[in-house]
Every structure is written in C-alpha cells, then in structure tokens.
Amino acid sequence: GQLVSTLQSFFFPLEPQSGVNEEEAINLEEIREFAKNFKIRRLSLGLTQTQVGQALTATEGPAYSQSAICRFEKLDITPKSAQKLKPVLERWLAEAELWNQKGQQNLMEFVGGEPSKKRKRRTSFTPQAIEVLNTYFDKNSLPTGQEITEIAKELNYDREVVRVWFCNRRQTLKNTSKINAFQAH
C-alpha cells in the first residue's frame, strides 16, 4: 500500500471513492482539465517543458525543473503539490500567451531563451570516424565524460556530437536486439 496517493489514483480510482465530498472532487477534476489544457496551450506556443521550467525559475520564486513540468502534465504528483502549482502555471501561461499575441519575438524574450536558437546542423561522420567510434563502442558503450572528451579530441569532432552519437548508438542497439524480447521483467 502507498501512504501518499498521486493524482492519478485520485482521478482514476480503481473503485468509486466513498467519503470524498463533491467540492473536493470538482476541484481535482478542475486540475485534471487544466493539466490537459496546459499541455496543449504550451505546445501551441511552441514551448518545451524545459523552457517553461527555466522561465518559471527566473520569474517565480523556487526552481522548476523540466521534470516538474513533465510530472504536472502527467499528474504524477500529489494533489497537494498540483494544487499549489496550478495557479503559478496558470498565471504564467496567460502572460506568455499575451506576449505571444504581440509577436513571437516578444514571447521568446519573455521566456528568456535566445531569440533565434537554431537547430544544430546534422553532423555527417566520415566512414573512418564511424569505424573508430564503433571500436570504442564495442569496448564500452557508456564512456565516461573524460573518455568522450578524449575520443572527440582524437577524431576532431565536437565533444557534444560524440556524446550524442553514443546515446543514439545505444538506442539503436536496444531497438535491434529483439532477441531478448521475451524476457520477463
């Protein structure tokens, strides 16, 4: 049994809860509605969870991580936390939408990110580099930061690019190795 229930279990109880009065129920339903709406409105503004978190951290008191926004949207938090967070998000989002109406540039300024952060150009690795990377990967698919730095230096690629290469390589491996698909866990 759990001592602390999450909103999920409040909203979708396995059985009808007795002893929950009408007022509380409405309140929770309200939060659920808002959470769903919040995500849509956030996406409509073209904002990421990270951006919202960073912007809130800047304007509001405490720190809000990307994870916190994610958990709110999925209602994977206690009702009490959600109750507390809801008005903060509501107010902030409304203001963001206001800025957006005046032009997207204003929104971006409000959010605090660089005005025109462009996506990084897709890197093309040379066949030689791929070969070297694969050799390292076979030895250790999860190199340490230090190791990544060294590999990047050796191949004369951006460190971040090498790091991401390992991330994606691990991913590909998992997706391909369906051999252990029937393992129970």
Next chain:
Amino acid sequence: GQLVSTLQSFFFPLEPQSGVNEEEAINLEEIREFAKNFKIRRLSLGLTQTQVGQALTATEGPAYSQSAICRFEKLDITPKSAQKLKPVLERWLAEAELWNQKGQQNLMEFVGGEPSKKRKRRTSFTPQAIEVLNTYFDKNSLPTGQEITEIAKELNYDREVVRVWFCNRRQTLKNTSKINAFQAH
C-alpha cells in the same frame, strides 16, 4: 542557387516577389495557416508524425512517411506538393477529431496503432539481483563482454541492462568519491 524553391522561400522571400498575383499569394498564405494549425491539432489529439504517416498510408493511396509529415509541417516542400497534400491531411485530421470525440479509444483504433502501446518501463533490479551484482562488482568492476553475458544469463536480465548497470555503478563510485567532481558530462 536552388532550382526548386520550397514553400519557406515562397512564404518568407528575402525580397518582395514581383509578378505574384493576389490569388496565388492568398492561397499560399492559406497553406501556411493550415500547416501551423495542423501541428497544433495533431498535438491536441496526442498524435505523433509517425502515427499520422502510418494512418494515412493505410487509408489513403500512396505512402506517407514520418519525414513527409515533418516536412509539410515545416513547409520544407514545394508549393505544388503542399497544395496536393493539404486536402488529404485536412480530411484525415477532421475525421480523426471526429473519432476522438467519441472517445480516445476510437481514435486509436482509427489511427491503427495498438490501443495502449505503453512506453517501455525502465528496468528495476530486485534486491537479490543487486546483491549478486554488487558481489561481482567488488571482485571486478570492469567485467569483459563475456563475463557480462554470463552474469546476465545467471540473473535472467537483458545483457545490455547488466552492462549498463556496471557502467552506472562505476560512475556512481566516481561521483561519490568527489575526486573526479570536475569531470564534465
């Protein structure tokens, strides 16, 4: 120079285009509006580009890849292609929204994906498994590929999962001992 212009360059020309009549301009603006709207509506339905592409491939004639949907949303295609694709997407999306109103289950059925394809859960090790892993780790923190395979077999876990456990365990050790605190990651 490019031989084939994309919508991007049509919509945001570096200089005002002369010789473009009013009717054409309105039409292009319409597509731009729709593309923006399409994305928001798609996200509101909680659908991915991949899902849309697959669903379209199933119901409409030709094949639509995730890339195609992506390129339409970003208008990284020729006006002619966009013109052609727009009504198809419009019709499909309207129908999808209709199904969604009848319940999300219906939408998922319409889209054709598995009704409740859940995200793969992150591995949790049992206390017993942790204990065995720690015993191995104390003996050798950097097992060979062969050794990892054997441990995985013994514990009946995915080999990759075991390999990563060792990586993480080594990492944790490093982090705890603060010596390498400045190692980038």
Next chain:
DNA sequence: AGCATAAATAATAA
C-alpha cells in the same frame, strides 16, 4: 522519395 540516424524533447529510476 524516404531511409537511416543526428538532434531535440519528454519521461523516469534513483
């Protein structure tokens, strides 16, 4: 024309 995969974003075990 779209595959393969790099990059970005969301979700989550610890």
Next chain:
DNA sequence: TTATTATTTATGCT
C-alpha cells in the same frame, strides 16, 4: 531534482 533512458522530430544523403 538530477542524470539518464525512451521517444519524437528533423535532416543529410543518394
């Protein structure tokens, strides 16, 4: 919350 995994989006390439 942090640090990582899982998922989605975007794009280089032929």
